[in-house]
Amino acid sequence: MSNLAPQVIFIGLGVIAVVSALLVVVGRNLFHAAMFLGAYMLSIAGFYFLLDADLVGIMQVFVYVGGVIVMLLFGVMLTAQMTNVRMVSAVKQRGGTVLSVIVLVALLASIFKKTAFVISQATPAQNAISLVGKLFMTDYVLPFEVVSVLLLAALIGAIVVAREEGRPQ
Amino acid sequence: MSLESIPLSYYLILSAILFGIGLAGVLLRKNAVTILLSVEIMLNAANLNLVAFSRYITPAAASGQIFALFVMAIAAAEVAVGLALVLTIYRNVKSVNLDEFNLFKW
Amino acid sequence: MLTSGQLLEFANTNGIPIWVLDASIALLLSLAVFAICGLGVIVLVYMERKVAADFQLRWGPMHVGWRGTLQLIADAIKLISKEDIFPKNADPWIFRLAPTVMFLAAFVGLMVIPIGPKLVVQDLNIGLIYALAIPSIGVAGIIMAGFGSYNKYAMLGSMRSAAQMVSYEVPRALSIIGVVMIAGSAKLSAIVNAQSVWYVFLQPIGFVVFLVASLAEINRVPFDLPETESELVNGYHTEYSGMRFMFFLFAEYIAMMAASALTVVLFLGGWHGPGPAYLAPLWFLIKVFAVIYVMMWVRWTLPRFRIDQVMDLGWKVLLPLALLNILITGIIMLL
Numbered sequence: 001m002s003n004l005a006p007q008v009i010f011i012g013l014g015v016i017a018v019v020s021a022l023l024v025v026v027g028r029n030l031f032h033a034a035m036f037l038g039a040y041m042l043s044i045a046g047f048y049f050l051l052d053a054d055l056v057g058i059m060q061v062f063v064y065v066g067g068v069i070v071m072l073l074f075g076v077m078l079t080a081q082m083t084n085v086r087m088v089s090a091v092k093q094r095g096g097t098v099l100s101v102i103v104l105v106a107l108l109a110s111i112f113k114k115t116a117f118v119i120s121q122a123t124p125a126q127n128a129i130s131l132v133g134k135l136f137m138t139d140y141v142l143p144f145e146v147v148s149v150l151l152l153a154a155l156i157g158a159i160v161v162a163r164e165e166g167r168p169q
Numbered sequence: 170m171s172l173e174s175i176p177l178s179y180y181l182i183l184s185a186i187l188f189g190i191g192l193a194g195v196l197l198r199k200n201a202v203t204i205l206l207s208v209e210i211m212l213n214a215a216n217l218n219l220v221a222f223s224r225y226i227t228p229a230a231a232s233g234q235i236f237a238l239f240v241m242a243i244a245a246a247e248v249a250v251g252l253a254l255v256l257t258i259y260r261n262v263k264s265v266n267l268d269e270f271n272l273f274k275w
Numbered sequence: 276m277l278t279s280g281q282l283l284e285f286a287n288t289n290g291i292p293i294w295v296l297d298a299s300i301a302l303l304l305s306l307a308v309f310a311i312c313g314l315g316v317i318v319l320v321y322m323e324r325k326v327a328a329d330f331q332l333r334w335g336p337m338h339v340g341w342r343g344t345l346q347l348i349a350d351a352i353k354l355i356s357k358e359d360i361f362p363k364n365a366d367p368w369i370f371r372l373a374p375t376v377m378f379l380a381a382f383v384g385l386m387v388i389p390i391g392p393k394l395v396v397q398d399l400n401i402g403l404i405y406a407l408a409i410p411s412i413g414v415a416g417i418i419m420a421g422f423g424s425y426n427k428y429a430m431l432g433s434m435r436s437a438a439q440m441v442s443y444e445v446p447r448a449l450s451i452i453g454v455v456m457i458a459g460s461a462k463l464s465a466i467v468n469a470q471s472v473w474y475v476f477l478q479p480i481g482f483v484v485f486l487v488a489s490l491a492e493i494n495r496v497p498f499d500l501p502e503t504e505s506e507l508v509n510g511y512h513t514e515y516s517g518m519r520f521m522f523f524l525f526a527e528y529i530a531m532m533a534a535s536a537l538t539v540v541l542f543l544g545g546w547h548g549p550g551p552a553y554l555a556p557l558w559f560l561i562k563v564f565a566v567i568y569v570m571m572w573v574r575w576t577l578p579r580f581r582i583d584q585v586m587d588l589g590w591k592v593l594l595p596l597a598l599l600n601i602l603i604t605g606i607i608m609l610l
């Protein structure tokens with residue numbers, strides 16, 4: 001069955017992802033850059049749905065768009081002058097950097113093109129949420145607990161670092 | 170269905186491109202917040218790789234998805250701490266330009 | 276009623292690609308949900324005004340139509356025909372996009388809510404997480420409105436709402452874990468089917484935490500800090516007028532409907548009720564409106580919190596309560 005829809009969706013999402021990522025990197029306005037990052041995150045979430053990873057896709061929306069982007073926008077607004085700062089990009093070796101990044105991407109792409117991956121034809125797990133939940137509590141319980149400690153540390157650390165009390169103005 | 174119509178290498182190449190864009194952002198820009206955003210682009214590109222591998226190579230096991238979820242948790246923590254650091258530095262130096270963060274030079 | 280098999284056959288014989296069929300079904304369904312939303316908003320605004328009037332011992336809208344029933348249509352015509360004021364220093368794209376983002380976030384979140392045994396647009400396995408995650412994009416819309424308006428009141432209002440909504444998402448998400456534990460599924464229809472006893476009786480703490488956090492999520496009194504008239508003019512939509520303002524209003528009422536529908540699905544037995552099966556959507560609607568009535572009741576009786584009280588309540592009361600609820604549920608399930 002020649003079904004074009006996945007390819008069309010793939011190309012559409014890919015264009016959105018690449019364009020918004022480029023706009024984040026070259027943009028001059030921080031608030032706009034954060035918005036484009038949101039569009040980029042949403043397109044990545046779209047890829048996850050295309051890859052039958054619904055849970056990861058929804059968590060992407062929840063964590064990134066609902067959390068990280070909001071936090072970034074919040075931070076950008078908290079320092080209102082920051083959005084008006086002229087963002088200079090005065091790196092001297094710009095040409096060399098771009099060239100080396102392009103070479104790296106080309107190298108990776110050629111490796112991916114040449115490698116023969118063993119594609120499995122098995123059907124993906126239907127109820128990913130219970131599978132992932134069970135794995136979190138069995139095989140991956142140690143990393144899971146470590147991540148929770150890390151998140152707690154980050155929470156406290158962020159508050160301690162960002163609080164203003166006792167600082168001379 | 171997406172297995173036949175989109176080869177795995179497409180996903181990998183796309184994520185390589187996105188990773189390259191993020192890397193260029195980290196290397197080229199001097200604004201600390203833009204660099205944070207670029208790091209997020211790179212993390213997401215890597216995540217796309219993980220989920221694509223999980224779907225194509227080991228569809229029945231969800232280990233790739235679990236790794237992606239771990240990366241998300243760590244990325245959220247990274248943004249929180251990174252942003253807190255940038256805000257604090259901004260308060261003290263009145264700039265978000267990484268070249269001017271030279272307090273350690275004293 | 277056409278079955279999917281007949282539709283597929285029709286598509287095959289007429290050479291219509293399947294994705295066209297999928298896309299048109301999706302479009303039709305979203306139009307249907309949109310129509311229901313529009314109708315719901317009209318009813319809700321009228322109800323809000325009448326309930327408010329009732330609580331304040333006055334009549335409410337009485338002049339346009341029978342007992343003021345057409346008042347909202349008159350208001351809508353007024354809003355549409357109003358001048359579209361665009362602040363001088365506003366960020367044009369952000370300012371224009373903000374109402375759309377808020378509206379879409381609220382609207383798309385409705386897609387997983389089952390109003391009857393089979394009456395649901397898309398019954399996802401992860402429907403519950405979806406119903407929580409998609410509306411959280413709305414926060415971005417509020418921040419966009421605040422930033423794009425180039426107005427200090429709008430900015431303050433949107434920053435308050437960002438802090439408030441992000442904070443209350445945590446207890447809200449944690450309060451439903453007890454429900455998922457008992458039902459053993461995050462699929463909304465499965466959760467409804469599992470409720471031979473309404474979960475409000477099995478999860479009283481979870482229910483209270485969820486309802487309060489939902490009120491905060493949709494920025495209703497006593498959590499309407501983002502739009503406190505006495506302090507911030509109108510909060511994040513201070514600079515909005517005409518059509519765009521109507522979009523915000525729409526988004527807020529749809530978010531309210533979604534929140535109360537989710538409450539009904541999770542805690543109040545969804546479409547369950549006495550009588551034959553075809554009454555299911557009716558029962559669902561009655562319950563949703565009951566929850567909405569409670570929300571309006573709260574709005575017109577309670578004063579507004581201060582911002583520090585809001586934060587205290589979220590992090591120091593609701594969050595520990597939600598965690599306690601998970602603990603108790605776990606212990607009872609183990610025993």
